[in-house]
Amino acid sequence: MGHQFLPDRPVDEARSAEAVTQGGLPLRAQRRIWEMGQAQQPLVTSTLGPAETVVARMTGLEPVSQVMGSSVYHVGFGNYRSAWSGGELQNLTTAYEQARSRALSRMQQEAALLRAHAVVDVKFERRGYEWSEELVEFTAVGTAVRLKGQPPTDQPALTLLTTGQLWKLHQAGYWPVAIAMGNCFWYEPHADCASEGSWFSQELPAHTRASTTSRDLAVERFRHFAHHFKAHGVVGVKVLRHARDEEWESNKTSHTAFHIEMVLMGTAVVRRGDAAPPPRPKLVVDLRDLVRRHKEDRRKTGAMANQRPQGQQQQQPLPQHAIERIQGMRGAQGQRFFTSDLSVKEYLLIRESGFEAAGLVMGSSIYHVGYQRGKWTTNMEMTVLTQALYSARELAMARMEEEAEALGAHGIVGVRLDVRQHVWGSELLEFVAVGTAIYPRDESKNWRAPNGRAFTSDLSGQDFWMLLKSGFRPVSMVVGNCVYHVAHQTLGGWFKTAGQNVEMTAFTQALYDARELAMERLQYEAQSDGASGVVGATISEWTHGAWDPHVIEFFAVGTAVLPIGTTEPLPTPQLVMTVDS
């Protein structure tokens, strides 16, 4: 059963064209909207997602329909000649400005016909056409909404905001009035660098001037626009900038021309006289699992269970610059100064837990990873590679811990490990460990690991706080790894399985073994550190581009913990629905 195809119903084309010329809506659009208004059961079409629609309804905003406005504009020629000495391309500026406002105005007219109070979630699109360089089209799409209990208006407010934001704005005593815009095209034909290709670094005055002036002009227009709507302010301003250099030749001398287009766009708002004071915000730290912020960086390998080289823990000399920087943080007169890559909320939580940030600590090691050939048809661990990846990370970690020791820290939180490869050596891998060293305000209490060194953990500030509250403390970041060569299938094996549904037992076995080895090593590390458990353990796999694709590294990482003996009540979980975008 197919749907009936709705045929196009003719309209008076001449009148439709007339309406468009006047900046109005084509008759087909007018008819669609008029019919929507007449329908017994109005059909709601909107760009809002399901949850947004729910929020909109709850907050007294009623989506009515998706509305649209567009304008195809012809951009006049001859701009560049008039701007031979450089300056604004006014023709272009006005054309784009006109096209944008016509599109917006049509969208507003559609909304007014629907007796809507505002159009939210407005998206702007600009496109050119291959068949004509002088044409530009602007299309604005948004969702018309009604506000319960408000009288109808013939000038619905347009805004780039979502429904949730609009509601918050309304609660706080503001109302959007318009989408404020300002633009400017600028052309600088002689933007030559005084000494092209020179050895000197210098500022380029012509470029800077073009950039600044076009920006200033766009901002001025933008302000004028806001003023016209008697706005008290403009929020969510976006600055769009398109610039390019162009070579041209005159009398066999090459010159550089510089084009720049600046567009500013934002939502103009007015303060209403009739608003109650807005609800006061609360400082809330979301305790969702935030370890994920380091997701990509968690490639890390660990010791091999039976050959954990304790020797690697020896004192690693720090580079001179590191020593100087660390001394700078400890301060001469006992006045500490810290750096930290913790976010503001994490920093506040670390302080709440009774700790202070000591400083950002770092360790790095560039390692030559040897070559090892796997036997074509054999599943086997590549011990040379496992060991290499392990040792390199251990070196980086040891240096990081060294910096923490030098700072007198008791531990390091938020550790992440990066593996980097530089263009100048594919067999060289750089391992970087970075984290924030912390120490307790009450220095009489020792938070170091049982072996007397600073604890390490990849926990975020939130997770660290939660862990302490639930009666545990971190001991060390433990890992286990295994680089494994997965056997290629033999020809005989291929014949046996071709065309059949069977489990590839050899492959299953290989990957299973490799993961087990990695997990086992992680557990071994945790046990030898005297921990009672491991939290946040994850296992993942990656392969290095320069290796045989059958060679895979599995690595497991987690934070080994010990009980403190005291627990504090955790906050009761709450179901929260945010009105955010």
Added chain:
Amino acid sequence: MTAQPSPPRAFTSDLSIDELLLVEEVGFEPVELVLGTSYFHTGWASSTWSQNMELAEISAMMLNARRVAMQRLLAHAQALGADGVVGMRLEMEREGHNAEFTAFGTAVRRRDGNGAAWHDRHGRPFTCDLSGEDFWGLVRGGFRPLALCHGVCVYHVAHKTLGQWFSSMSQVTQNMEQPQFTQALYDAREIAMERMQWEARDAGGVGLVGVEVRESSHGWEAHIIEFVGVGTAILPIADPSHEVHEPAKLVMFTDDDAVAGG
């Protein structure tokens, strides 16, 4: 909806609604979206093929270009009588040997007129790359931002000499650290961080939060790498009457897809 009469000058800002309301909650009001820009030509620097070294002229230029853009932004903010800039960020766009540095941010003003207490040690408006949410959290946590601090180090990592290259060929199967490379990149990062810390101390901060160390080679020769450290210097708020909240912790069960506007 009775609109109040429009003030002589409307504010502009790239703050979101949440950010606007939070910035207002701690007693500030947005003044204007401020911008600063600088267009620079990156020159050449000589480096010795087989030597690890900082390209000091290029480091100085890359830092200077950023500073010039930030100073222009700050001059704009000061001219507006602003007490600080929130959500400041620096963008860089490169075209061949030319690079444009642009600083953006929303200038804010203290509503109680007591803005001087929020300036840095040199009496300049504060700058920070914190969002409105983070700015509010920091202030309600008892701290104030001072300055967005940068440290730059452009480093040339030595090429291997022929002798080293031959001996490395014999090490193909060996696992070993490459101390000269480790040293180079380690140093370069530390220098960048040291300079950033120096700026923060100069502004009078007790610490830096949200530090990031970025590296990029900007299409230069592969052995030349730029390290940039960025962070916001902070200071505890001395005013005893300042209202500090203890953060409420919330275990949220939100289906990320179901969050409105997800």
